[in-house]
Amino acid sequence: MRPQDNGGIGIRPVNFCSNCGNKVVTRIPSGDDKPRFVCDDCGTIHYRNPLMVIGAIPEWGDKILLCKRAIEPRLGFWTLPAGFMELGESTGQAALRETLEEANARIELTGLYTMLSVPHVNQVHIFYRARLLDLDFGPGMESLEVALFAENEIPWDELAFRTVTTTLKHYYADRRQKPFPVHTGEVHAPPRPSKS
Numbered sequence: 001m002r003p004q005d006n007g008g009i010g011i012r013p014v015n016f017c018s019n020c021g022n023k024v025v026t027r028i029p030s031g032d033d034k035p036r037f038v039c040d041d042c043g044t045i046h047y048r049n050p051l052m053v054i055g056a057i058p059e060w061g062d063k064i065l066l067c068k069r070a071i072e073p074r075l076g077f078w079t080l081p082a083g084f085m086e087l088g089e090s091t092g093q094a095a096l097r098e099t100l101e102e103a104n105a106r107i108e109l110t111g112l113y114t115m116l117s118v119p120h121v122n123q124v125h126i127f128y129r130a131r132l133l134d135l136d137f138g139p140g141m142e143s144l145e146v147a148l149f150a151e152n153e154i155p156w157d158e159l160a161f162r163t164v165t166t167t168l169k170h171y172y173a174d175r176r177q178k179p180f181p182v183h184t185g186e187v188h189a190p191p192r193p194s195k196s
């Protein structure tokens with residue numbers, strides 16, 4: 001069975017065992033109901049699970065901080081500071097670290113805001129609201145530019161990811177509410193253009 005047959009989840013296959021180096025096969029282990037990458041030499045089952053992407057909405061007065069991406073995917077598009085959670089850290093630590101890495105900015109988290117499943121890429125995106133602690137920020141390695149935007153300056157057509165767009169739409173709709181509610185939801189693949 002090909003990994004693509006696994007409920008339609010298109011994940012990059014595991015070819016070799018990270019424990020012993022032998023070739024792995026794809027099959028349903030006993031007691032399981034999904035195909036996994038299995039090493040029949042040492043018995044290791046290489047489970048693949050969704051990845052967490054953690055970010056922040058750094059606020060300064062009525063403005064928020066966005067980063068223009070210097071790397072693919074979506075090079076040249078704007079995003080909230082966010083990235084893959086590292087092993088051994090908490091979600092809050094990941095938000096602080098990503099904001100420091102991408103925008104050289106120090107923040108204080110003020111609350112969980114959105115948690116969005118993105119099943120077609122096997123990710124979960126979490127954004128915190130945050131307070132920017134000072135204006136001493138600037139582009140990190142992964143950013144071309146970092147800037148503060150008022151609501152009427154948000155480059156809606158140049159946002160990098162739909163979870164960022166969704167988060168910012170909630171944010172501006174909720175802004176007058178105290179406290180901000182938490183939003184959970186799903187973002188699915190955009191419809192493919194029809195072949196006509």
Ligand SMILES: [Zn+2]
Nearest residue numbers: 017020039042
């Ligand atoms: Zn092995």
